[in-house]
Amino acid sequence: MTLVFYVASAIALLSTIMVVTRYNAVHALLYLVVSLISIALIFFVLGAPFIALLEVIIYAGAIMVLFLFVIMMLNLGEIAVQKEKEWLPKQMWIGPGILSGILFVLIVYTLLQGEQQWAIVEMIGPAEVGAELFGPYIIGIQLAGLMLLAGLIVATLLSKRVKFKEKTEKENK
Amino acid sequence: MNETFQHILIVFGILFGVLTLAAALIWIERRLLGLWQDRYGPNRVGPLGIFIVVADMIKIFFKEDWIPPFADKKVFVIAPTVIMFAVMMSWAVVPVAPGVVVFDVNIGILFFLAMSSLGVYSTVLAGWASNNKYSLLGGMRMSAQMFSYEVFMGLSLMGVVIMAGSFNLTEIVNAQKNMWFVVPQFLGFIIFFIAGLAESHRLPFDMPEAESELIAGFHSEYSGMKFGMFFVGEYVGVTMISAFIVTLFFGGWLGPVLPPFVWFFIKVMFFICLFILLRAAMPRPRYDQLLSYGWKILLPLALLNVLVTGGLVLAFE
Numbered sequence: 001m002t003l004v005f006y007v008a009s010a011i012a013l014l015s016t017i018m019v020v021t022r023y024n025a026v027h028a029l030l031y032l033v034v035s036l037i038s039i040a041l042i043f044f045v046l047g048a049p050f051i052a053l054l055e056v057i058i059y060a061g062a063i064m065v066l067f068l069f070v071i072m073m074l075n076l077g078e079i080a081v082q083k084e085k086e087w088l089p090k091q092m093w094i095g096p097g098i099l100s101g102i103l104f105v106l107i108v109y110t111l112l113q114g115e116q117q118w119a120i121v122e123m124i125g126p127a128e129v130g131a132e133l134f135g136p137y138i139i140g141i142q143l144a145g146l147m148l149l150a151g152l153i154v155a156t157l158l159s160k161r162v163k164f165k166e167k168t169e170k171e172n173k
Numbered sequence: 174m175n176e177t178f179q180h181i182l183i184v185f186g187i188l189f190g191v192l193t194l195a196a197a198l199i200w201i202e203r204r205l206l207g208l209w210q211d212r213y214g215p216n217r218v219g220p221l222g223i224f225i226v227v228a229d230m231i232k233i234f235f236k237e238d239w240i241p242p243f244a245d246k247k248v249f250v251i252a253p254t255v256i257m258f259a260v261m262m263s264w265a266v267v268p269v270a271p272g273v274v275v276f277d278v279n280i281g282i283l284f285f286l287a288m289s290s291l292g293v294y295s296t297v298l299a300g301w302a303s304n305n306k307y308s309l310l311g312g313m314r315m316s317a318q319m320f321s322y323e324v325f326m327g328l329s330l331m332g333v334v335i336m337a338g339s340f341n342l343t344e345i346v347n348a349q350k351n352m353w354f355v356v357p358q359f360l361g362f363i364i365f366f367i368a369g370l371a372e373s374h375r376l377p378f379d380m381p382e383a384e385s386e387l388i389a390g391f392h393s394e395y396s397g398m399k400f401g402m403f404f405v406g407e408y409v410g411v412t413m414i415s416a417f418i419v420t421l422f423f424g425g426w427l428g429p430v431l432p433p434f435v436w437f438f439i440k441v442m443f444f445i446c447l448f449i450l451l452r453a454a455m456p457r458p459r460y461d462q463l464l465s466y467g468w469k470i471l472l473p474l475a476l477l478n479v480l481v482t483g484g485l486v487l488a489f490e
Contacts, residue, residue: 053283061290
């Protein structure tokens, strides 16, 4: 299981680097999907199969498809790839590279210092997740619900206003 | 060691069974369509035309496998494999008979939903990578269609999960010993059936390919075995949705007299034939009708189903 964890982590790191360095938006997105699936595998190995599959269903399966939909609507072709290349010269990578290098050193340092406690694996099934969510963390669910409701109302209003505009334009003509 | 061997046997048995069934569907579908549309269908090659399967396979293997120069090559090649991968993986959690299941986990339904949501990439990427207006339109239709129908596909199953008290498919089948879930969960069954139809993009919901408007939609540019992958993927998808309908709502392998595997097979075949009948009988709706039907009617109904089922289960406990 430790081996699976390390391989999945390596794939996650590699694919995430590929996401940032791709010029073609769709290719970057595909690597992001791979990265999300490997993170789901990490969750699975750490004893959280429920979260792992929700990660695949919601992030890899739904949100990324929505991203893909938008990218396809914009229909970015060769021109966009060229533009990306112009916007991302080699010097761009120096700053973020140094910062994330420092973070990497810090992580390695803390891992070498402390005792590894995450190795204790306990399987957490769907029922436990549900009991936690609707028990002590109920406020989070309610806040998320409020936000989604607000989003829904705004989306409905926006689509309604377009119709209203069309109507007035027709009347003016 | 013996157990490992048995497990390997189950894996290859299911793989072989599913692929054979998918190949046989080439013939079954055409014959049944012919029957329902008052014509013969394929009847020249072999008895009742059954060797049309072999003829078709030979044809598709030896056709020129052409990648258009304007396509995005890597994505173009990956796209057809994704659908095969996703639908075959879903079969891993289906219990065919007691104990005969590849991957018996306590999150079976979620695994199925995850795999079916990954299957979308196949059509969407194929549409995008073909770099062709019609294919792109097909791919976009597919992403919007799957995006809307996936939501209540998951919700419609929650009624079953509440009643069985588990995500494990074997336990769900065992919970149906007294009564099939189609009786108390009839609404859930109807919604899941419609969503499954949209998920496997079969007629009447085959907007992404809609040959009368989009040539062949997302697979216009595909030829040879790459097209074959989409073709077989679609058939495996149909068998998979039928298998899940049977497992979740019609008692899976449960049945009198005959052995469990035979019952499972009979029930699955019934739903496959229903899928084909729908293709023969239904006209294709308009694209916006499909989407507004999903969001305005099926989604509220699925939510209501979860609410009422949950309330009733709590009240009777």
